[in-house]
Amino acid sequence: MPDNILNFSLADFFFNDNPDVLGAPSDFEEWMAHPAVRKGFSFFEQVLLEAPRVSTRILSNLDGREHRIINLTSYNYLGLSTHPEVIAASKAALDKYGLGSSGAPLLSGTLDIHVEFARRLAEFKGKEDCLLYSSGLGANVGAIQGIMRKGDYLIMDEKCHKSLVDGGTLSGAKMLFFAHNDLDNLQMMLEKAKGKRILVVVEGVYSMDGDLPKLPEILDLCEAYNAGSYIDEAHSTLIFGENGRGVAEHFGVEDRIGVSFGTLSKSFGGVGGFVCATKSLIRYLKGYSSAWNFSCAPSPAVTGGLMKALEVATRDSSLRDTLWANVSYLKKGLEGLGLDLGGSESHVIPIIIGPSGEKLMGYAGAMQKRGLFLQPVDFPAVPAHARRFRISVSSQLSREEMDETLTIIEDVIVKGAD
Template sequence: MSSEAEHSLADFYFPEDNSALEAPASFSEWLEKGAWAVQLFEPQMLGAVRPRMTIERAGKRTEVVNLSSYNYLGLATHPEVVGAAIRALQEYGTGACGSPLLSGLSNLHRELERKLAEFTGREACMLFNSGFAGSMGSLAGVLRKGDAAIVDSKVHLSILDGVKLAKAKLVFFNHNDPDSLDQALKASEGRRRLVVVEGVYSMDGDTADLPRLLPVAEQHGVGVFIDEAHSILVYGDHGRGVLEHYDVEARVPVQFATFSKSFASCGGYTAGPAGLIRYIRYYSNPYGFSCALPPATVAGILKALEVATRDNSLRERVWDNTNYFREQALGLGLNLGESTSQVMPIIIGSDRQALYELCSEMNDKGLFLAPVDYPSVPEDGLRYRVAVTAAHTREDLDRALQILEDVVVPHVRG
């Protein structure tokens, strides 16, 4: 292994230098030495997000099959969605130019709040200008110092940052483990508490085991907050996420989801009881002190909601593609971890050098996957993350599988 491959981002968090306005010298040196691998990050997408597109990495343009976008239903380029956003852009201009509390809410924002409340079967809904700000801001809006957030060990950073921002105690339970949740709840008795899970876990593609976790939370009389970023519009007969999938909507009063995945846009929403949503509006700083979503973005999301829920065709297509890809990839001997969804890790192990080299080779051959390194995932679970969408054709998926077979399979078979 090369010397730079022995390190990860986790090694440069605490800088050796005194100045907060200079990057640590050791970090810069490490990045420069591993420049060929760093080039795999922050590629440029040349044009709209589509199953086949051109990307540019380090000045080199490649035609790729894109297995890295969250455009699960393929709505990013849907003519009705794009048309609605264009019309709103012409009518409302480029920005909201104000925070939602003071001057940023248009009638389109209000309409989206109403439509989402109706869709999720909740009394009320509020919008955030980013998914990250939404989950962080919702939690920071309701948790306080002295409270405890009992969170699944695999939740997204936005949740952890929300708990930290609230200065509440962060208590982890082992991923999807009801016994571990029970212990964490027993150990935190006496505090105001909230259990936090995700619909589909973003790095592993499995779902929250709600049928086993919910009874434990209920036994302790503790509520559950769910982040359905990757599951909304994909799971459930009507697309209402894993809460609908597991038929537990009435038992989980608050649902958060982002617009950056199946809605093919940007932002997020929290839906729940009217009194609570009204309270969060006033106590969530990322909501009250940050500009509202651009109206044209809201118009696109409104249309995406309509298209995605008018029938089941896009959901059926994403699941057909997901089932096909999973079966073929497992047939090749690839390690997809515990994934049961359209999000599938391809786990490589701890060989960081191989993670980057194979990624680069796949890129050159025409498959766009990104390397996922520690500390985002465990050190022995370095991976690529596949996102299958409704927009992929069988040809796209077969081409991607062929490249995986040529490049990754020989490595994993040793």
């Protein structure tokens, strides 16, 4: 391991030459043992002692003590994970069906609430049918692996989530990545793949930057090249669009989308994932999507709660409206502090710090000491020149909590207090 140990990151240890197949690379162990690297990793896997609300308690890795914190890292955007009606519905499902589904959906795991929830999700997304998975990652991996074959072309925005890439790897399709939201570059890729079966994959809200895809123009290109489209609305379902149906609704292009993916772990407040598409594709995936047909059906207790979460979030726009009011208040405050918020167009707001990992970790520690929990996002998750914090805005945030947040960020990041 050379002197400049801090120039290394998780991007550097993928290849493992340890003769012991069950051992980590030896230089990885050495790197992990370095005090600065250990300090950086201490920000991860900190244990929450209560529900992932905005106001919660943490067992801090920094001092080993319990602290009340303002939690701006959670994907519980609408507070549904602890909504009283959701909890009551989940408890009722738990009492009626038990904890687990105890079987793969194709064999013995399908319960009536799975069928009903999938039907409601398909109706919500304006598609013919829906497949429910036990995880969001599983849904992306399983759907892409089920749809694509060797010889096909999978063309993805370079900022697409790992689950989409892993699905592509598993499928054996040729994968091409276009520069983020770059239509000319996408067209070049489509030219390369011309004449083949092509699927273009984008996200609704890009999770590290909070920006949106140029969806209408991307769909124009898909149609010109006879390519199918797949949109990952993990961070946008229940939040974007007049009825909360997502970014496709926001742009008025829902009927032009081939496959609509959503996760149930973020704004829905539970866990799981789903894909909505034509009846024929969903029927086909039931045979060829391993994450669905070789994995246990979602927990009934979670499914019961999720069905209520969908109802609560869509019976009126109040949760969404509160979220957007909070986004606008916080963004205005952060812009007033002169911070670099990248190109965020959503409730995901990066605060870009720059190339210094040391600064990033220093700020993270100082903010946590003051009671603000904001995870540092380091390379390789984001480019090395644009290390950042990422605020996940919640509808649960009060004015006082937002003001407190802005004061701490100003003191630590703008004024350099520690």
